[in-house]
Amino acid sequence: MSHPVIGIFGGTFNPVHVGHVRAAIEVAEALGLAAVEFVPAARPPHKGGEPLLDFALRLRLCRLALGDLPGFSVNAMEADRPGPSYTRDTLETLGRQRPDEEFCFILGMGDLLSLPTWKDGLNLGRLAHLAVHAREGLGLPHFRAFVAERAAAMGAVPTSEPAVWGLPGGRRLTYVPVSRLDVSSSDIRERWRRGGRIHGLVSEAVRHELDNHAAALRAGWGRPAPA
Template structure:
């Protein structure tokens, strides 16, 4: 019997948007995932100097975003343990909890590009079976150069084929703060939540 594939999709999700859903849904199908765990980062070490929406708001928006897909689950693996939280530690914990499954890490193209700056990046790559990557139209990277810095990376990377979505949480926050339209970049329930709670400077 084949080992199940469990996907891990981490992020601040501030806010979660349609680009996240496109990556996640395509990953479930193309990587044959039995489950996709959304790992909400309470305080990402690389964003300590940036203002981040309080965790309860981000958690509620994420719950609304994934509510209608039975393959999606929210993991509290980082919420319920003290930080700092690094992906390599999170992946190792998942591997311990699911010894009979293959762990697949999902990344955006920008995260793949920046992977050499991540803590214990070689160990992280070695700890997962695959790394599913969605390209962004505005992000480019040099795989040979990345391979030179992180040996073994190339054989783990699987590019996810999808209609490209040039949407980002940062741009949504900017649009919301400036009064520009952003309604259709997030689910209706998330849009209503942002507006009713006056997030992002509304």
């Protein structure tokens, strides 16, 4: 019997927004994932200069964003890990702790293109399935070109499906087109700084929680412009 495949959606979620949630839903439906876990990074190694909210607040915002969405949850495993939050370490830990499950790491096209700069990034497909969703205006041709160029390093082999490559251990690397939502955490932070409205960019539960933590936002993102 095959093991259930759990989607792992990592990121800083600074803050989590509707684009994150919608992309995760569409990937889960396209691949038939048994569940999806959002895994906020406590100390993201690639975000050294980014103004970052406290981990506990980002964790709570993710829980509020998902609400009671069936099959979706937040995993706080990064909370107690020392040092930077490397995806390789996260996937290794999950595989060791939960041997009766398979995992599918969900990443954006921008993340795929930057994998060579990640810690052991091109070997992530030896630890989990990979699902790439495109929201940055880059599509299937860019996906195929990237993987073809690095196929040997990734252990990837083409299949009869243009959007699917085989990976070691019977895993798959899949391109999943999702609805394009031009929402980014950096844009939300900038709107907040200048006193703009972020309605519709984040869930109402997340927006209310951000309003309730104005002091934390001023410390983490900078003071918004006076009204």
